[in-house]
Each structure stands twice: as structure tokens, then as C-alpha cells.
Amino acid sequence: MSTHTNTDAAGSRNAGNPIVEQRIALAMTINGERYDLKVMPTATLLDVIRDELGLTGAKKGCDMGGCGACTVLVAGRRIASCLALAASFSEADVTTIEGVGSADRLHPMQAAFMRHDALQCGYCTPGQILSAIALLSENPRSIEEIREGMSGNLCRCGAYTNIIAAIAEVAGR
Amino acid sequence: MSGSSFEYSRATDLDDALAKGGRCNATFLAGGTDLLQLWKSGLAAPQNVVDISHLPLADISRDGDTLVLGALARLSDVSAHPDVKTHHPMICEAILASASAQVRNMASVGGNLLQRTRCPYFRDRALACNKRDPGAGCGARHGENRHAALFGSAAGCVATHASDLAVALAAFDTEITVRSTIGERRLTLQELYPLPSATAASDSSLAAGDMITAIRIHRASRFAPRSIYLKIRDRASFEFAVVSVAAALRVEDGLIAEARLAAGGIAPLPWRLRGSEAALIGRAPTEPAFLAAGEQAIEGARPLEKNTFKIPLLRNAVVRALQSVRGGS
Missing domain, CATH: 3.30.43.10 (Uridine Diphospho-n-acetylenolpyruvylglucosamine Reductase, domain 2)
Known part of the structure; x- marks a missing residue:
């Protein structure tokens, strides 16, 4: 397994900045790859994933934990990465949508979202799919529990009916 | 941002x-x-x-009939814990009615008890708020106060407490362990949440440097068969309470032997409904007693212009919560 650093992806973005700020060294596994990172104390996990590593599937929607577009999995559990301070996630095992399926081998949840037309603009879809994958491991027993379990993911296009249908199909409900 | x-x-x-x-x-x-x-x-x-x-303060355990929650236990771990589900179902219900799955996977129980109010005047720096900026005035008192408190408000603040878990804990005998460099002390929930000072600048009695390390819920399992956390909100999920009611009964020989009631969304702290409890003791768990408890709950309410609807809502929520637990599980 190769090891990446965030200077690989983003270069020395702050090289010309005369203000010396604390940088915190930490290692994380993201989509199965090991990363050695140096992050600002104020950086959220979402900031690091998007801006430092260029993994732009997770979106910065509300940036306040309310919309779910930034959902990622940490050790298989869904979290709002916009409310996660990156420095606190040293040694975390993170999955973003880039680590789920591939173009020629979709994850069953991705395939179900396509079959059910469970999106329009697609902005919320990475968060919806990651949240739905985590929800399956929580064993929802009914459509009502699926709806409740997905309340942390908003879809401004209003594709909820099809999103719930896609998840229900994969969950066998 | x-x-x-x-x-x-x-x-x-x-x-x-x-x-x-x-x-x-x-x-x-x-x-x-x-x-x-x-x-x-x-x-x-x-x-x-x-x-x-990363401190090892996330254990969930039972010590006799005391449920011990490490302060760093995640909300989702508490609500999924077999002992909590079996012996303290109301705590599970309160947690599962809180926030979203993503937030519950992150949030700790200690932090949940210390979360700041969701009053929009507090959360928006463009608006006047004594709690945020003592002396600035309270924009909510004569402004958009639909969400505001009915009870326990200080002169300068009408905000409500946001935690669902705290309301459930207020119905039980809950003890909070607090550590600081000075040492350890144990507070009742009432001591953690005193009635606010004039400006209501703080939401708890804790000082800077104090840390909640554990929450102990004593002898609550006897209420497990007849308890509920009923949350009324503006949308079905992922929303703070307009009014909530934690209700627990113990019925002996067909009569209510013990009653515990607390309400959320109506006061700057989780609001114990002792008058309602007293109205239930020794009576049959039927409509007349429940209606009396509902009437007691709203005794002394002080509404503002836009939150008078919360008075019947609270009364009815108390009645409905009691109706739904009378039969037991």
C-alpha cells in the first residue's frame, strides 16, 4: 500500500504565507489508502478531504451538520464531516464516495439509486449513498425506519420517494 | 464559513x-x-x-440498579446498548428523537447536556441576545418568540434548553460527576441546571475547566414497563422540540404508586412537573387523573405573544404521554 501526503495533492499552498500557524501531523486511512497529513488546527475533516486531497464527492452544503451532503463513514459509521475537526481523527479509517464501487462495478446501493432514479441534480447523492450504506448496517426494520434513518440527508430536488425506494430494495424491505 | x-x-x-x-x-x-x-x-x-x-470515558455499564454513562459515550452507542434498551427505554427514545444519525454517531452524552440553546436570537450574532452579549437586550421577548419558554425564565432571557436527553434524565434520579483540577464533585441534575441568573449568560452551573466525566441514573429500571419520551416538533425528524414530555409511571394494585414527569421546550432547563406527579399519585391510571396532571403542568405558565399555543400543547402532550404508558409494555 502506498502512502500519500497532502503536499502531494495540494502542493505547498501556504508556502508564501509569512504567518506561522500550527500544523498537526496525523495519519489517516482514506478509502483504503494511507495518508500522512499535516493539517491546520481549524480544518474540518471535510476541508481536508476536499481541499487537501481533492476528493470532492463529499459536499460542503450547509457546513453546519444539517444537510448531510458532507456525510462520510468513519469505521463504517456515518458522520457529518463538516462538524469533525480533522486533527481529532488521527488514525481514523475514512470512507468517502470515491471509495465506494467503481464505474464498471457499482455498489448495490449505487445501482439501486440509478434504477430508481433516486436523484436529480446529484449534489446530495454521495452523502445519501454513504448514509444509506451505513443505515443498512443498523438493520432498519421498516420503510418508516428507513425514512427516519435518512432524516440527516436533505435533497433539495425532492427525490425522497425514489431514494427511500432504492434503499428499501437493497435492504429487502 | x-x-x-x-x-x-x-x-x-x-x-x-x-x-x-x-x-x-x-x-x-x-x-x-x-x-x-x-x-x-x-x-x-x-x-x-x-x-x-480519545480519553477512556465512553463506557456504558450497570452498577446494581444504576446506569453509568461515561461522558464520552456517543449518543448512538447509548441508544443501541442492550442494557439501556431493556432497562431505560425512555432514554433510548429521547436519544433517537435527537438530531440525525450522523450527529448521534458523533455527539457525546456529556456534551449533549452542555449544548447551548437553539434560540435564534442567541445563534445569530446580528440579533440582540443577553445570553450571548450581557446587556444587549433580549430580541426574542418582543420579537419572534414562538419557540420561547413558558416557565423559569430570567428577566433578560426567554430561551429554552435544547437537549432531549436532559429531559429524560430530569424525570429520574440522575447524578452528574464533574471533575476539575480542584477535584471531583457530584451534582444532581437540578444542581447542574439552576434557574438562570438575570442575563442567563450560562446554561449550567459548571465553571470553565469543569468536565463532566460520568452520568449516573439511579434506580430507574422499575419504570421501564411504563415510560415514554414524547416529542412534538415542527417536522417529523431532525428537529428540536416545540414541546416534549418524559413520563414514567409505576402502578401497584391498579393505582399509580410513583409518577415521574418532565418537559422540554418550555423552560431554560429540563422542567420537572412535580405538580403533575402529585396529581397522579394514588389514583387509577385513567383519564381523570391524566387530565388533572395535564392541568397541573400548565399551572403558572407565562406565555409571550407568539407562544401561547404551547400551553394547550403541553397540557395535551402530558395527557397523551400518560395515555400511551398506562397499559404498560
């Missing part, structure tokens, strides 16, 4: 955390779900963020 800069440090153990947390303008980071919102909104500007999230 981003807040002011700060230094980050990770506490190596509890003593290290308390020493670092006792410094000027330091704050503890646990789940971060409230702190990061406050920081991004400019409502918290710590110079030092002390990360305690």
Missing part, C-alpha cells in the same frame, strides 16, 4: 485534560457537534481546543 484560529492539543489523560482545560480561554472538544457550530457562528472563540475525545 469558518471561525477564529485556535491551537489544538490532544489530552493524553484525564489529569492532562483538566490541566489544559483550566487554562484561560480553553475549551474541551468531545463530539464537537455543538462546539463546531458555535465556533463557525462566532459564538465560541477559544484560543485552545483541548481534544478529550
Whole structure:
């Protein structure tokens, strides 16, 4: 397994900045790859994933934990990465949508979202799919529990009916 | 959106955390779900963020008939714990009615008890708020006060407490363990949440550098068969309470032997309904007693212009909660 650093992806973005700020060294596994990172104390996990590593599937929607577009999995559990301070996630095992399926081998949840037309603009879809994958491991027993379990993911296009249908199909409900 | 800069440090153990947390303008980071919102909104500007999230304070256990929650236990771990589901179902219900799955996977129970109010005048720096800025005035008192408190308000603040878990805990005999560099002390929930001062600047009795390390819920399992957390909100999920009711009964020989009632969304602290409890004791668990408890719950309510609807809502929520637990499970 190769090891990446965030200077690989983003270069020395702050090289010309005369203000010396604390940088915190930490290692994380993201989509199965090991990363050695140096992050600002104020950086959220979402900031690091998007801006430092260029993994732009997770979106910065509300940036306040309310919309779910930034959902990622940490050790298989869904979290709002916009409310996660990156420095606190040293040694975390993170999955973003880039680590789920591939173009020629979709994850069953991705395939179900396509079959059910469970999106329009697609902005919320990475968060919806990651949240739905985590929800399956929580064993929802009914459509009502699926709806409740997905309340942390908003879809401004209003594709909820099809999103719930896609998840229900994969969950066998 | 981003807040002011700060230094980050990770506490190596509890003593290290308390020493670092006792410094000027330091704050503890646990789940971060409230702190990061406050920081991004400019409502918290710590110079030092002390990360305690990796300390071994996340155990959930039973000590006799006491449920012990480590302060860093995640909401989702508490609500999924077999002992909590079996012996304290109302606590599970309160947690599962809180926030979203993503937030519950992050948020700690200690942090949940210390979350700041969701009053929009507090959360928006463009609006007047005594709690945020003592002396600035309370915009809510004569403004958009649909969400505001009916009971227990200070002169300068009409905000409500946001935690669902705290309402469930208020119905039981709950003890909070607090540590600081000075030592350890144990508070009742009432001591954690005193009636607010004139400006209501703080939401709890804790001082800077104090850390909740554990929550103990004593002898509550006897209520497990007849308990409920009923939450009324503006949408079906992922929303704070307009009114909520934690209700627990113990019925003996067809009569109510013990009753515990607390309400949320109506006061600056989780609001124990002792008058309602008294109205139930010794009576059959039927409509007349429930209606009396509902009437007692609204006794002394002081509504503002736009929240009078909460008075019948609270009364009816108390009645409905009691109706739904009378048969037991």
C-alpha cells in the first residue's frame, strides 16, 4: 500500500504565507489508502478531504451538520464531516464516495439509486449513498425506519420517494 | 464559513485534560457537534481546543440498579446498548428523537447536556441576545418568540434548553460527576441546571475547566414497563422540540404508586412537573387523573405573544404521554 501526503495533492499552498500557524501531523486511512497529513488546527475533516486531497464527492452544503451532503463513514459509521475537526481523527479509517464501487462495478446501493432514479441534480447523492450504506448496517426494520434513518440527508430536488425506494430494495424491505 | 484560529492539543489523560482545560480561554472538544457550530457562528472563540475525545470515558455499564454513562459515550452507542434498551427505554427514545444519525454517531452524552440553546436570537450574532452579549437586550421577548419558554425564565432571557436527553434524565434520579483540577464533585441534575441568573449568560452551573466525566441514573429500571419520551416538533425528524414530555409511571394494585414527569421546550432547563406527579399519585391510571396532571403542568405558565399555543400543547402532550404508558409494555 502506498502512502500519500497532502503536499502531494495540494502542493505547498501556504508556502508564501509569512504567518506561522500550527500544523498537526496525523495519519489517516482514506478509502483504503494511507495518508500522512499535516493539517491546520481549524480544518474540518471535510476541508481536508476536499481541499487537501481533492476528493470532492463529499459536499460542503450547509457546513453546519444539517444537510448531510458532507456525510462520510468513519469505521463504517456515518458522520457529518463538516462538524469533525480533522486533527481529532488521527488514525481514523475514512470512507468517502470515491471509495465506494467503481464505474464498471457499482455498489448495490449505487445501482439501486440509478434504477430508481433516486436523484436529480446529484449534489446530495454521495452523502445519501454513504448514509444509506451505513443505515443498512443498523438493520432498519421498516420503510418508516428507513425514512427516519435518512432524516440527516436533505435533497433539495425532492427525490425522497425514489431514494427511500432504492434503499428499501437493497435492504429487502 | 469558518471561525477564529485556535491551537489544538490532544489530552493524553484525564489529569492532562483538566490541566489544559483550566487554562484561560480553553475549551474541551468531545463530539464537537455543538462546539463546531458555535465556533463557525462566532459564538465560541477559544484560543485552545483541548481534544478529550480519545480519553477512556465512553463506557456504558450497570452498577446494581444504576446506569453509568461515561461522558464520552456517543449518543448512538447509548441508544443501541442492550442494557439501556431493556432497562431505560425512555432514554433510548429521547436519544433517537435527537438530531440525525450522523450527529448521534458523533455527539457525546456529556456534551449533549452542555449544548447551548437553539434560540435564534442567541445563534445569530446580528440579533440582540443577553445570553450571548450581557446587556444587549433580549430580541426574542418582543420579537419572534414562538419557540420561547413558558416557565423559569430570567428577566433578560426567554430561551429554552435544547437537549432531549436532559429531559429524560430530569424525570429520574440522575447524578452528574464533574471533575476539575480542584477535584471531583457530584451534582444532581437540578444542581447542574439552576434557574438562570438575570442575563442567563450560562446554561449550567459548571465553571470553565469543569468536565463532566460520568452520568449516573439511579434506580430507574422499575419504570421501564411504563415510560415514554414524547416529542412534538415542527417536522417529523431532525428537529428540536416545540414541546416534549418524559413520563414514567409505576402502578401497584391498579393505582399509580410513583409518577415521574418532565418537559422540554418550555423552560431554560429540563422542567420537572412535580405538580403533575402529585396529581397522579394514588389514583387509577385513567383519564381523570391524566387530565388533572395535564392541568397541573400548565399551572403558572407565562406565555409571550407568539407562544401561547404551547400551553394547550403541553397540557395535551402530558395527557397523551400518560395515555400511551398506562397499559404498560
